[in-house]
Amino acid sequence: MNIQEFFQSYVRVQAWSFVDERVVADGWIFVRALGKDELLKFAKEGRFAGHVTWSEGKAVVRVSTRELDDGYTRVEISAHLQGFGENVDRFAPARDSWDLDSTGVLEKTLIDALEDHFKSLHSTPPS
Secondary structure, X not given: OHHHHHHHHHHHHOOOOEEEEEEEOOEEEEEEXXXXXXXXXXXXXXXXXXOEEEEEEEEEEEEEEEEOXXXXXXXXXXXXXXXXXXXXXXXXXXXXXXXXXXXOHHHHHHHHHHHHHHHHHXXXXXX
């Protein structure tokens, strides 16, 4: 529970724009709205590069925790990204959203924050 509370506090301090959130048995799921620049930072355009004019996106982030032996906790973070925009090809079938692969940057940002948090908790002040 401590890890989940840390992440909830962290993302609120970051002033991220939430679309939705919910607590699940093994963690927390939240949906973060992304501007165009954030979308391009967190998502791989892949085959859509040059074919879609992106306007915004969203990331569905799942933080899962699992208790392990000897008091350890496994934390897994995954992000599913969706981009919104306009297809450059006017003859392509009409659609306004595309599923995109993650670059791993958003997940790494959260893991780094958690690691920094625990390092600061366990660092000993100089004598």
